[in-house]
Amino acid sequence: MARITLRQLLDHAAENDYGVPAFNINNMEQALAIMDAANQVDAPVIIQASRGARSYANDVMLKHMMDAVTEIYPHIPVCVHLDHGNEAATCMTAIQAGFTSVMMDGSLKADGKTPGDWTYNVGVTKTVTDMAHLGGISVEGELGVLGSLETGMGDKEDGHGAEGKLSHDQLLTNPDEAVKFVQETKVDALAIAMGTSHGAYKFTRKPDGDILAMNVIEEIHRKLPNTHLVMHGSSSVPQDLQDIINAYGGKMKPTWGVPVAEIQRGIKNGVRKINIDTDNRMAMTGQIRKVLKDNPEEFDPRKYLKPAMEAMTKLCKQRLQEFNTAGQASKFKKILTPADMAKRYAKGELDPRVA
Ligand SMILES: O=C(CO)COP(=O)(O)O
Ligand SMILES: O=C[C@H](O)COP(=O)(O)O
Numbered sequence: 001m002a003r004i005t006l007r008q009l010l011d012h013a014a015e016n017d018y019g020v021p022a023f024n025i026n027n028m029e030q031a032l033a034i035m036d037a038a039n040q041v042d043a044p045v046i047i048q049a050s051r052g053a054r055s056y057a058n059d060v061m062l063k064h065m066m067d068a069v070t071e072i073y074p075h076i077p078v079c080v081h082l083d084h085g086n087e088a089a090t091c092m093t094a095i096q097a098g099f100t101s102v103m104m105d106g107s108l109k110a111d112g113k114t115p116g117d118w119t120y121n122v123g124v125t126k127t128v129t130d131m132a133h134l135g136g137i138s139v140e141g142e143l144g145v146l147g148s149l150e151t152g153m154g155d156k157e158d159g160h161g162a163e164g165k166l167s168h169d170q171l172l173t174n175p176d177e178a179v180k181f182v183q184e185t186k187v188d189a190l191a192i193a194m195g196t197s198h199g200a201y202k203f204t205r206k207p208d209g210d211i212l213a214m215n216v217i218e219e220i221h222r223k224l225p226n227t228h229l230v231m232h233g234s235s236s237v238p239q240d241l242q243d244i245i246n247a248y249g250g251k252m253k254p255t256w257g258v259p260v261a262e263i264q265r266g267i268k269n270g271v272r273k274i275n276i277d278t279d280n281r282m283a284m285t286g287q288i289r290k291v292l293k294d295n296p297e298e299f300d301p302r303k304y305l306k307p308a309m310e311a312m313t314k315l316c317k318q319r320l321q322e323f324n325t326a327g328q329a330s331k332f333k334k335i336l337t338p339a340d341m342a343k344r345y346a347k348g349e350l351d352p353r354v355a
């Protein structure tokens, strides 16, 4: 049983200079596809479920799927993480369901739409870290609001995201505030805003520094060299996946995602968790479209879900290799339980170290 906390996993990643992709799941096929990839390349992995995933699949189903994958692949450390918790209660019920890590996204209020101010964000995030750490569970916070530096619009493409126009100050995490935020909340990982957004339509052109502000990450890393940084909205939206979808009846508009090279630059500068959902959605959908178009007589779901899973495994494997996560699973000597981690928090061993 190798369910690992985010904190232990990212501490290992920092010591060994790699990043860990956090892939979203909603169903068995996605869970199996991720684990197949992690197993093939000996990588630890983060599997995350959003509020939408929890209501789609049911917490009990998710809990047992996570038990199942750790039983099938006992040698692969798996962190089970809540993506974009909107309030303390959402985080606590995830912990009850067996998650080893939660995101309290206080950059937005509980409605998941209205930007939260400093006092709100620090308050709600600290409430969650205080409680979660007592049980040894890790917490990711977010400072800065995800959205486009091209248009100034928040990202509400998939339901969770700011509505309307945002200022440059909101769209770019302030490095000095990041230091204060980590000190006050004691989060284990910090998600930051620098121009990425959720979904497929991130950039209207190949991003440069004006619209994907990687320099902000570098500056935050200089001030917070010991804090694990998180990049959300980090799908690369590969052209070949857009082409497959469009070749088989899809209608995706031209778009750009986050180039892998920019993520690799982030990993050199403290980025340890990289959130990817859209690329996997596209990989699966492309294959489903292809099978159904090529074989209109087909109605056995396994006939299209199997190639969909294979395409997702291929994508996950590629990212695990590109982020140097591959080869790291067998390096873990001991997986600490949440109870072990709770003792470490209580002793102050895991308090933020601010330069
Ligand atoms: O950030 C994400 C989940 O929190 C996913 O981002 P993408 O939409 O770029 O895959
Ligand atoms: O926001 C991140 C992921 O893409 C999850 O999306 P979702 O809320 O539609 O499940």
Ligand SMILES: [Zn+2]
Binding pocket: 158, 160, 198, 199
């Ligand atoms: Zn999303």
Ligand SMILES: [Zn+2]
Binding pocket: 084, 198, 232, 233, 275
């Ligand atoms: Zn996200």
